[in-house]
Amino acid sequence: MELFTNQVLAGIATGAIYACMALAVVMIYQAIDHLNFAQGEMAMFSTFISWQLMQWGVPYWGAFILTLALSFAGGILIERLLFKPLAKAPVLTNVAGFIALFAIVNSVAGLIWDFTIKQYPTPFGSSPFLGSQLISTHQAGMIGVTILLLILLFIFFQYTRMGLAMRAAASLPESARLVGINTSWMIALGWGMATAIGSIAGMLIAPVVFLEPNMMGGVLIYGFAAAVLGGLTSPLGAVIGGFLVGVFENLAGTYIPGVGNELKLPIALALIITVLVVKPAGLFGRPIVKRV
Amino acid sequence: MTAMLNVKDLRAYYGQVQALHGLSFALNEGSLTTLLGANGAGKTTTLRAICNMVRSTGAIEFEGKPLTGRSTENVVRLGIAHVPQGRGTFTTMTVEENLQLGAITRKDSAAIVSDIERMYSHFPVLKERHTQQAGTLSGGEQQMLAVARALMLRPRLMLLDEPSFGLAPLIVRDLFKILGKINREDKVTILVVEQNAQLALELADQAYVIETGRIVMSGDAKDIANNEDVRKSYLGY
Numbered sequence: 001m002e003l004f005t006n007q008v009l010a011g012i013a014t015g016a017i018y019a020c021m022a023l024a025v026v027m028i029y030q031a032i033d034h035l036n037f038a039q040g041e042m043a044m045f046s047t048f049i050s051w052q053l054m055q056w057g058v059p060y061w062g063a064f065i066l067t068l069a070l071s072f073a074g075g076i077l078i079e080r081l082l083f084k085p086l087a088k089a090p091v092l093t094n095v096a097g098f099i100a101l102f103a104i105v106n107s108v109a110g111l112i113w114d115f116t117i118k119q120y121p122t123p124f125g126s127s128p129f130l131g132s133q134l135i136s137t138h139q140a141g142m143i144g145v146t147i148l149l150l151i152l153l154f155i156f157f158q159y160t161r162m163g164l165a166m167r168a169a170a171s172l173p174e175s176a177r178l179v180g181i182n183t184s185w186m187i188a189l190g191w192g193m194a195t196a197i198g199s200i201a202g203m204l205i206a207p208v209v210f211l212e213p214n215m216m217g218g219v220l221i222y223g224f225a226a227a228v229l230g231g232l233t234s235p236l237g238a239v240i241g242g243f244l245v246g247v248f249e250n251l252a253g254t255y256i257p258g259v260g261n262e263l264k265l266p267i268a269l270a271l272i273i274t275v276l277v278v279k280p281a282g283l284f285g286r287p288i289v290k291r292v
Numbered sequence: 293m294t295a296m297l298n299v300k301d302l303r304a305y306y307g308q309v310q311a312l313h314g315l316s317f318a319l320n321e322g323s324l325t326t327l328l329g330a331n332g333a334g335k336t337t338t339l340r341a342i343c344n345m346v347r348s349t350g351a352i353e354f355e356g357k358p359l360t361g362r363s364t365e366n367v368v369r370l371g372i373a374h375v376p377q378g379r380g381t382f383t384t385m386t387v388e389e390n391l392q393l394g395a396i397t398r399k400d401s402a403a404i405v406s407d408i409e410r411m412y413s414h415f416p417v418l419k420e421r422h423t424q425q426a427g428t429l430s431g432g433e434q435q436m437l438a439v440a441r442a443l444m445l446r447p448r449l450m451l452l453d454e455p456s457f458g459l460a461p462l463i464v465r466d467l468f469k470i471l472g473k474i475n476r477e478d479k480v481t482i483l484v485v486e487q488n489a490q491l492a493l494e495l496a497d498q499a500y501v502i503e504t505g506r507i508v509m510s511g512d513a514k515d516i517a518n519n520e521d522v523r524k525s526y527l528g529y
Contacts, residue, residue: 161396168382168393175380178343179445180368180397 006134007250013139015246016146017208020201021216021223022230022238023149024194029232030170031190032083034094038101039198040220042078044213045105046071046199047206048113051120060123064203068196075195079188087184109213120206142204149200150239157235166190218265222249225268229275231285240284245271296321296481297342297449302350304334304341304505311337312348313505319449319498324475324482326496326513328489328527334505335485336377339451343367343374354449369397373442377453381434381441383427387418390426390437394444404444411440414470432463439467443474450474452484456491464488468495489527493517501526 021040028036036042050067054060082101086094124141128134157163169176169186176183201223202216209215226245230237248271249264259267275282295318304312312334319325329335341348343364352359359367368374373394382390391411395404412419415436421429426437435455442450452471456464472495475482486492493499499516501509509522516522 161392164389164392165396167385168396171384172380172382174345175376175382176393177345177364178368178374178376178380179393179441180365181393182363182365 003254004251007254008247009134010139011247011250012243013135013142013246014208014250015226015243016139016142017201017205017219017242018222018226018245019146019239019242020149020197020204021219022226022242023146023153023235024198024201025223025227026230026232026235026238027190027194027197029227031166031187031194032087032094034091034098035224035227035232036194037095037098037220038105039194040216040223041102041105041109041213042071042075042195043198043202044216045109046074046195047120047202047211047215048109048213050199050203051118051206051211052113054121060121064123067199067203071199072192072196075191075193076188078195079191083191084184084188087187106213113213115213118211120203120211122207126207138207145200145204146239146242149197150235153235162189221265222246222268225272227282228272229282231282234282234284237282237284241282294321295319296355297483298351298353299338299342300351302338302341302348302352304337304346304348306337306346311346311505312341314350315502315505315507317500317507317510319481319483321481322475322479323498324472324484324496325498325500326492327483327485327500327502328487328492329502330526330528331487332504333502335502336453337505338502339374339376339453339483339485342451343372368445371445371448372451373445373447373449374451375438375442375453375455377457379434379438381426381429381438383425385426386423387426387429387437388422390441391418391444394441395446397445407444407446411443414443415440431458432460432467435459435463435467436470439470439474443478443480447480449481449483452482454485454487456486456488464491468492471495489523490517
């Protein structure tokens with residue numbers, strides 16, 4: 001029983017990372033109807049920027065805030081330069097764009113910071129949380145940050161005019177323009193927010209997986225699995241999906257013989273396929289009621 | 293009287309296909325004008341060209357300002373509300389959110405709140421359903437919502453694309469009564485595109501008839517309604 005609780009708690013802790021990544025995935029999906037395959041690499045790059053800032057002597061939280069701002073601006077810049085011209089292009093062109101971005105960001109990071117593994121600090125410390133051996137303060141902090149982020153996003157989308165305009169632009173661009181919304185700018189804003197959220201995920205996960213250009217490869221797949229499981233249209237679903245995937249992955253690794261650590265990743269992929277076949281809208285994807 | 297909207301030699305294209313062949317017309321401030329014509333005559337295209345949603349040439353001036361080269365959202369920001377065909381309802385959002393979206397370009401939040409209340413008094417059914425997903429409303433209710441959403445802009449000019457489409461005759465009459473009231477009381481200039489010529493001519497004071505992208509008839513709505521030749525050859529009743 002203790003093993004079980006242990007694994008569930010550890011699963012929730014890693015799930016927080018997936019949840020963060022899934023949030024970023026959902027943000028972009030909402031804005032442009034595509035999955036951004038380069039999301040993980042962008043998050044990795046942001047994390048390197050924060051690391052570099054700290055190397056230059058900026059304290060942790062200063063680097064954190066600066067990185068958020070830089071990532072936000074960087075996301076907008078990428079959208080304006082690369083994906084705005086592709087807005088009317090076919091899906092495959094966009095996919096090629098994402099993959100190009102993936103490769104470019106990955107190699108540029110390697111070029112600047114090389115591929116050796118780097119230590120990354122945690123702001124929460126790594127002592128046992130509340131005296132419990134099951135979960136560290138860093139993991140607890142990660143869960144807290146994810147939930148806080150979700151609440152902030154919820155307030156933004158539900159109670160601010162900008163959030164309402166972004167939702168309108170995402171659901172019906174033409175109607176949104178007809179009420180005077182600059183939809184192209186809303187998409188850029190979505191990219192900025194998604195990139196900033198991704199940078200938070202990167203900075204939280206780096207103390208766990210260590211910092212290097214390929215750190216996000218596996219994480220992004222889990223993030224996709226979480227987003228698909230929760231429903232690509234629901235930020236809340238993405239977060240719950242993230243925790244579920246984290247727990248599921250840990251339990252499968254512990255209890256299903258032969259799975260162990262190596263086969264955890266295929267489990268995430270199997271989960272994506274299962275959800276898409278059985279319940280394409282995901283657990284929390286908003287069922288759209290329509291009169292016929 | 294000066295024209296509020298002046299359209300000169302408007303030509304519009306869908307790819308290689310030309311849909312409008314040099315359309316010219318003018319709307320007087322405070323008027324209620326209807327644009328009539330059969331399917332495919334170019335009525336919808338005319339409205340879309342005003343809002344720059346289709347490639348076009350020619351000159352369109354609104355209160356002396358040229359609309360050419362302005363993005364759709366910037367045309368709207370001048371005070372032109374466009375209720376498109378199919379109503380453009382944000383179906384996954386609530387009725388109230390739809391109304392708020394209508395006023396999204398406005399900064400006067402107190403007046404927006406009172407305007408929403410005003411819309412609820414115009415259209416009581418919207419108040420009953422204000423927390424409901426807009427997609428669950430009936431066709432008539434959605435059309436009411438679309439008109440209310442357009443009014444939330446506090447427009448100077450309202451463009452309506454076949455508001456009667458798919459609605460029961462009684463509901464159409466109600467809707468047209470409301471449009472007349474908006475035109476008189478709120479001083480909103482209205483251009484309504486219709487296939488239901490008989491009703492539209494009862495409502496409007498000015499009328500234009502278009503056929504295959506050209507204006508073939510214009511004048512007082514009553515005169516056109518009384519002209520049997522026009523009725524038979526162009527309006528089909």
